[in-house]
Amino acid sequence: MLPYLAATRSGLARALDATARAHLADGRSVDAVTALRSLLALSRRTGQTYVHARCVSAFAHARAEHRDAIVHAWERATGEGFPTFVYRFSGGE
Template sequence: MEAGDPEPHAAGLAAAQSALGRALGAAADVYLDAGRADAAAAALRRLKELTARAPLTDVHAACVSTFARARDRDSEGIVPAWQRTTGEPWPTFVYRLG
């Protein structure tokens, strides 16, 4: 990419980040369906990392929804897998309205 004004690329970047967020969420779901909690945790880690870098509401919403869905579906598998994969406790998300 040439140096210069990044503004012409902002829409494309936002679309790519949104698509990546949806793909990582779908990957976590597929891995959980297959009983592969460690692979699901790796996809969740990537989604959480994307969320930290992408200032997009839909990416943040996809992250929160995917984490909630994963925990609801397989808390006994995904929470320990998350801790093994990241060395961190299962994340909590706090958002303020306004």
């Protein structure tokens, strides 16, 4: 991948995370959902580990700090449950 494309994706992921956090801090959960949806879409489109990690972090923060507001806003906006991320690790022995 081209270095500038990777930097652009990383910067966009950071900006969307920061935007969601700022909206939540201001009590604007609907606007936070918009940023989180964009971040999730970016993560799915790029398949890049660092973008996915930023996405997981943003969703975890939103749920931990603003559980009721963000979960309800997400469900109203999408008609779906708030995303959870599950990892399965396998190690060679």
